[in-house]
Amino acid sequence: MEPLLLDRLLQIGELFEKDMSRAFEGTSLSTARVHLLWVLQDAGPSTQQTLARLCGVSPRNITGLVDALEASGHVRRTPHPTDRRAVLVELTEMSTTYMAQMRREHSDLDTELLDAVAPADREAVQRGVAAIANRLGELVADARGGTS
Amino acid sequence: MEPLLLDRLLQIGELFEKDMSRAFEGTSLSTARVHLLWVLQDAGPSTQQTLARLCGVSPRNITGLVDALEASGHVRRTPHPTDRRAVLVELTEMSTTYMAQMRREHSDLDTELLDAVAPADREAVQRGVAAIANRLGELVADARGGTS
DNA sequence: TATTGTTATACTCTATAACTATA
DNA sequence: TATAGTTATAGAGTATAACAATA
Numbered sequence: 001m002e003p004l005l006l007d008r009l010l011q012i013g014e015l016f017e018k019d020m021s022r023a024f025e026g027t028s029l030s031t032a033r034v035h036l037l038w039v040l041q042d043a044g045p046s047t048q049q050t051l052a053r054l055c056g057v058s059p060r061n062i063t064g065l066v067d068a069l070e071a072s073g074h075v076r077r078t079p080h081p082t083d084r085r086a087v088l089v090e091l092t093e094m095s096t097t098y099m100a101q102m103r104r105e106h107s108d109l110d111t112e113l114l115d116a117v118a119p120a121d122r123e124a125v126q127r128g129v130a131a132i133a134n135r136l137g138e139l140v141a142d143a144r145g146g147t148s
Numbered sequence: 149m150e151p152l153l154l155d156r157l158l159q160i161g162e163l164f165e166k167d168m169s170r171a172f173e174g175t176s177l178s179t180a181r182v183h184l185l186w187v188l189q190d191a192g193p194s195t196q197q198t199l200a201r202l203c204g205v206s207p208r209n210i211t212g213l214v215d216a217l218e219a220s221g222h223v224r225r226t227p228h229p230t231d232r233r234a235v236l237v238e239l240t241e242m243s244t245t246y247m248a249q250m251r252r253e254h255s256d257l258d259t260e261l262l263d264a265v266a267p268a269d270r271e272a273v274q275r276g277v278a279a280i281a282n283r284l285g286e287l288v289a290d291a292r293g294g295t296s
Numbered sequence: 297t298a299t300t301g302t303t304a305t306a307c308t309c310t311a312t313a314a315c316t317a318t319a
Numbered sequence: 320t321a322t323a324g325t326t327a328t329a330g331a332g333t334a335t336a337a338c339a340a341t342a
Binding site for chain 3: 033064083086
Binding site: 007022117127 | 287
């Protein structure tokens with residue numbers, strides 16, 4: 001019996017996690033920390049409150065992640081120019097380079113995965129996966145809305 | 149600019165995680181614990197060593213998960229019939245019922261997601277996603293093999 | 297001597313609540 | 320009074336290493 005589409009998608013999620021954990025082991029990085037770097041690369045220098053919102057975690061958690069990333073030289077805390085309560089977190093030069101490399105690898109992986117799909121199926125897969133992501137997003141939002 | 153296929157797949161993984169966390173909040177369950185229940189449902193009564201292998205975590209970790217699931221009445225430890233060092237972990241009746249229900253919901257979700265895909269694209273999506281899962285599995289295995 | 301499970305210890309990610317400094 | 324960030328505390332998931340009982 002064939003595995004369900006859902007099982008394939010769950011399997012893909014697990015493989016991504018495994019791949020990332022493996023890639024970061026032996027370094028000071030982790031998926032949570034790299035996620036923060038990724039957000040910083042998109043958003044530019046940000047307050048920790050902003051990062052908490054963008055990452056979907058508590059402000060306290062951001063303190064810990066930034067502490068670790070600052071200790072390893074990946075980010076820098078600088079004073080906020082107008083609000084003396086706040087700090088701006090920004091990527092260091094090292095991290096900027098590192099994240100550019102990561103974006104390249106990300107793009108390469110996308111190409112590699114698309115290459116695994118039969119050429120005649122590629123457009124359908126892109127449409128279909130986008131449709132699945134949207135539907136799933138609606139379901140999760142509905143469940144959340146219905147509960148609260 | 150359109151999101152990459154890879155980004156859609158990562159997004160789907162995050163949505164699954166969010167959905168499961170939400171489903172289990174307020175209960176004694178978690179994704180790690182339910183994963184163990186799922187494995188037990190497939191494998192039947194098993195030693196903790198076996199569960200550690202099947203879940204891909206350390207034996208010590210299984211001790212903790214089984215402790216929690218035993219306390220909440222989801223699993224039972226019984227003596228191994230021939231090896232007095234080992235225990236067999238098995239689902240309770242409550243858990244068996246619960247997991248059957250979960251399997252039904254799993255199947256319903258599969259149907260729902262497939263329904264989100266245009267009928268003409270469905271076969272291509274099933275083939276394509278399977279191909280992507282396989283390719284990704286190879287890549288992760290290669291990386292692991294190349295490292296060790 | 298090898299294996300099963302547990303105790304001991306530690307680290308990361310996560311959360312809430314109380315507190316300090318500022319707005 | 321409200322906001323930004325930190326300290327304090329807690330819990331889950333994960334790991335390795337040392338140890339007991341048994342094979």
